[in-house]
Every structure is written in C-alpha cells, then in structure tokens.
Amino acid sequence: MADLTHLQDFIEPVSKAWLNDDQEYDPAQMGGAIDTYESEAYFPDLDTADIVLLGVGEERGSFPPRNSMDGPNAIRREFYNLYYWHNDVRVADIGNLLPGQGLGDAYAALSAVLTPLIDAGKTVVILGGSHDLTYAQYQAYASKHYIIEATVADALIDLQEGSPRRDLSFLMDMLTEQPNYIKHFNHLAFQSYYVHPRMLETLDKLRFDCYRLGRVRENLDEIEPVLRNTDLFSLDLNVLRASDAPATAISPNGLTGEEACVLARHAGMSDRLSSFGIYGYKTGADKGSMTAKQVSQMLWYFIDGRSVKNREAALTERESFWEFHIAGADIETVFLKSKKTQRWWMQLPSNDFVPCSHHDYLLASNNEIPERWLRHQERL
Known part of the structure; x- marks a missing residue:
C-alpha cells in the first residue's frame, strides 16, 4: 500500500490520556484496541486497518460559524470507553484535521486526506462539524473521477439556493456542478413539513430516491439495500428526534437512537461504502454527553456491520x-x-x-x- 504518513501534514494527534483522565484503558475497550495517532513520533499502521477515524471540527459553514475539536473529542471520550467485540475488524484513529485559513481550505484539506485513504481501500468515518463537509467528502471522489452513489440522512434537504449558510445549500453544488460524478443519490428520513415541495419534484425528475421519515421507520430493512449500494454516506444528527439527540435535534420527531444504530449497522455491512460522515454534533447543548454517547454507539454498530460484511461470500460463490x-x-x-x-x-x-x-x-x-x-x- 502507498505510504500514507504524509497525511500528518494535515492532522493533529489525539491524547488518549486526556480522553480518559490519565487512566489506562482496558485492552478490551475501544481505547485499548484502537491504534491511535497520539504523537508526531508515531503514526498508526494503516496497512492493517479496515476502518479509519478522522475528526473534523469545521463549523464555519454553519451558524454560529466556528472551528473546534471539542465535538470529535467528546465523541471519542465516549466511544473509547465502549468494549471491543469485533476482533476481525481493525480500527485506526488518525486524529483531527487541522483548521484551514478559510472554509475552502478546510474542504480542500479534508478531500486531500480522504482521497488516498479511499484509494487504499480504507473505510473512513468522519466525526464531523457541520453538514456542508459532505461536499468535501464528495470532492474526494470527484477529484479522481470516481462515479459513485451517495446517500444522505437528514431531516432537511439542503438545497436552499442562495442561502448564506453552506450547511443549508451545499447539495446544490454537489448535485449540479459539472462534470458530475454522482450516478445516483438517495435522501433518507426527511421531514415533509420542513421541505419545499418543489425540492422533491426536482429530485424525482432526476430519478433520485427520497424516503420520508415515516417510510424509513416503517421498515428499516427496506433501507439496507440502499446503503449496501452506497459509496458515500452522510448523516446529519438532526435526523434524530430531540429526546434521543438533545444536542443536535431540530424536531420532536425523527429517528430513535436505536433506529440510527440500525442504519449505521446497515452502512457497515456495505462492501461498497468507503466514507461515512456523521455531522452536526455540538458539545455546548449536550446535557450529560447523551448525544456523544449516541454517536459512539452508532460507531459501535457500524463496526458490528463491518464484521457481518467480512463474513459475506462473493456473489460468484x-x-x-x-x-x-x-x-x-x-x-x-x-x-x-x-x-x-x-x-x-x-x-x-x-x-x-x-x-x-x-x-x-x-x-x-x-x-x-x-x-x-x-x-x-x-x-x-
């Protein structure tokens, strides 16, 4: 595999000691099993890694605009304390993306990190800032002219042309810029009362598939084939109801925490998926770290799905x-x-x-x- 140590130019290490209050992790915990970029003297061995974690705190495309690693690290604090059940799945954590001078620099840096990891056959999980980072996630494929299927889970449909907020308009560029490398697009769990009817008409004319919240919740197993065929998956935490994600939710309705974990597991089972972005987490409103715990459990189920995928036979068998x-x-x-x-x-x-x-x-x-x-x- 190509040497990926040059990625250190774009990222900063994470301290396990800080995450665990100077305590040692049990070897059976995620914190004890994950190969983590903790200092510039050592970079994880990505040759053996199946899943690579990357923190991105960029929120300048949202409101209020800011850049902070508090979010990815808060999720790590909870995730590292979970127990590691899947010895057939190796996870590496390469730290947090360094902030760029501007939002465009942040997009370029994220794309530059993702592209060689995807080329190397890794599945990258982005613990993100605002949802517009999905555009940079897509650019990692577009820069290599990879034709992909993309799926977004979001209570909203971020096609608000002319909005000053990138996190509400990025899909316009992602779906319409030329040349375009999206073969097919799926939108999961939108809430109709938040979506202009013409947006759905436009997406349907393009033969894209949109699944309203009720349809997703009626039968989550019907969504598994959608994610099995997906290369890029982006999830905005506002897709969860307020009681299950108090730090990020915009509605009393939405997916339950258990349903979000099922979606994450379905995504992990895909043998095509190469990037999974979880966006929208904000630490300031997270009482008792409940939303961070929710995301950490979604990550656990994503790994569980990857373990199932590893046992699947090829269709030729x-x-x-x-x-x-x-x-x-x-x-x-x-x-x-x-x-x-x-x-x-x-x-x-x-x-x-x-x-x-x-x-x-x-x-x-x-x-x-x-x-x-x-x-x-x-x-x-």
Whole structure:
C-alpha cells in the first residue's frame, strides 16, 4: 500500500490520556484496541486497518460559524470507553484535521486526506462539524473521477439556493456542478413539513430516491439495500428526534437512537461504502454527553456491520446462496439469498445483480414488479 504518513501534514494527534483522565484503558475497550495517532513520533499502521477515524471540527459553514475539536473529542471520550467485540475488524484513529485559513481550505484539506485513504481501500468515518463537509467528502471522489452513489440522512434537504449558510445549500453544488460524478443519490428520513415541495419534484425528475421519515421507520430493512449500494454516506444528527439527540435535534420527531444504530449497522455491512460522515454534533447543548454517547454507539454498530460484511461470500460463490428463479407475465428474473447473512439480490435485464429485500422477492413472486427494480431500470 502507498505510504500514507504524509497525511500528518494535515492532522493533529489525539491524547488518549486526556480522553480518559490519565487512566489506562482496558485492552478490551475501544481505547485499548484502537491504534491511535497520539504523537508526531508515531503514526498508526494503516496497512492493517479496515476502518479509519478522522475528526473534523469545521463549523464555519454553519451558524454560529466556528472551528473546534471539542465535538470529535467528546465523541471519542465516549466511544473509547465502549468494549471491543469485533476482533476481525481493525480500527485506526488518525486524529483531527487541522483548521484551514478559510472554509475552502478546510474542504480542500479534508478531500486531500480522504482521497488516498479511499484509494487504499480504507473505510473512513468522519466525526464531523457541520453538514456542508459532505461536499468535501464528495470532492474526494470527484477529484479522481470516481462515479459513485451517495446517500444522505437528514431531516432537511439542503438545497436552499442562495442561502448564506453552506450547511443549508451545499447539495446544490454537489448535485449540479459539472462534470458530475454522482450516478445516483438517495435522501433518507426527511421531514415533509420542513421541505419545499418543489425540492422533491426536482429530485424525482432526476430519478433520485427520497424516503420520508415515516417510510424509513416503517421498515428499516427496506433501507439496507440502499446503503449496501452506497459509496458515500452522510448523516446529519438532526435526523434524530430531540429526546434521543438533545444536542443536535431540530424536531420532536425523527429517528430513535436505536433506529440510527440500525442504519449505521446497515452502512457497515456495505462492501461498497468507503466514507461515512456523521455531522452536526455540538458539545455546548449536550446535557450529560447523551448525544456523544449516541454517536459512539452508532460507531459501535457500524463496526458490528463491518464484521457481518467480512463474513459475506462473493456473489460468484453460488454455493453460498440460495437461488430463486421468477418467471411471470410481467417480470422474469433471478433472486439470490445469502446463506450467511440472509441478504437478498435481484438480477436486472442487464444480468447485473443489485441489492434488494425479501419484500422485493415476495412482490415478484406474486407477479408484481418491485419498485426498486423499476427505479433501477429507469436510471439505466
């Protein structure tokens, strides 16, 4: 693998001693198991790492504008105290991104750190500041002309053209700038009363998929195939309800903490996902560090999902799958079900297999064309 030690030019170390009040972590805790960038004399061995953590405190695209590492470090304080159950998943923490002179410098620095890590086959988890950092997350792919599928979980849809706040408008640039490298875009758990109807009309015309909060909560398993097909996942913590994320929520309604953990686990199970940004955490309003604890548990479940993914067979290993042939008046296709993880895939007319759910199989068995199948065909 390429030498990644040059990344030290962009980041600053994290002190485990400070995070744990000068106490030693138990080797069975995350703090004892994670290979952390603690001093300039030692940089983690990223060759063996599956997941790389990066803190980014940039909030100058939000209100009030600021740059602070308090947020990523508060999450680390809680996460490092959790117990490490997944010996087949190696985690490295490379510290916090240094602040740039301006917001554009911060975007460029984040993209410059992410790109070589993605090239090296690492999955990067960004413990972020404001949600507009998703744009820099995307630029890490665009700079190499990688064509990707992107998914955002957010109570809002940040397409407010002309807004002075980048965290409310960044999707406009991300989805419309040319050349564009987003093959498909999904938006999860938006709350309709916060979204202008024309925004949804525009996204639908582009054949993008938007799932309102109620639809996501009705059946989280239907969202798993969406995340399985995703390269870039960005989650704004405002997608959680106020009682479960008091430091960041904007609404009494939203995902529960448990549901957010399920989404994180689904994301970890994806063999395509290479970056996962968790944005919007603010320390000042976090009573009892409850939101930091929530994020830390989402991270734990993301790692749990990665452990499940490690056990999955390749689709070419047909002996590891049950195969179901469907031949009806309206649809003829093949479904595969993993014997190891119970996940489903369906075959398109192009002969490619795409992630799907058990519900899609049941629809096809009743000679009904699954919406997921139709949407894939429309996009093709």
